[in-house]
Amino acid sequence: MSARAVCRLADLKEKEARGCSLELDDGSELQLIVVREGSEVFVYRNRCPHTGVNLEWQPHQFYDLSGAFLQCATHGALFRPEDGYCVRGPCAGESLEAVPVWILEGQVVVIT
Ligand code: FES
Known part of the structure; x- marks a missing residue:
């Protein structure tokens, strides 16, 4: 396992x-x-x-039009941003696979 920085927290806007x-x-x-x-x-x-x-559906376009859910562009499944749980669509009741994340010195860091 290793810790990897993926981006700076300051580069992510609210609901991005x-x-x-x-x-x-x-x-x-x-x-x-x-x-x-x-x-x-x-x-x-x-x-x-x-x-x-x-x-x-395009680079970095994950939110649905309402801005409330992450959306799969292929068949429209909707996922809660806060836990990845699918509330509607072909995979309702399943979840996106969460990756452990920390904020360290302003960097978003994941464990891989
Ligand atoms: S491939 Fe994601 S909802 Fe069908």
Whole structure:
């Protein structure tokens, strides 16, 4: 396991989500969604529990039009930003895979 900085907290606005990818030690790529809700930051694997595809419809476009949920662009599933729980869609009742996150010296840091 290793701690990796994915972005600066100051670069994330309220209700903003960003996609990023990390190269792991084994050479594989880990794609993540970094979400800021108020003073909190949540990180999930960018992988719909329904089929495993990435959620965004354009780079960094994860929120639905209401701004209340993260949305899978492929079939429209809606996920709560604060816990990744799917409230509507083909994967209702499932959740995005959360990734442990800390804020250290202004950096958003995940454990991979
Ligand atoms: S692939 Fe995500 S809701 Fe269908």
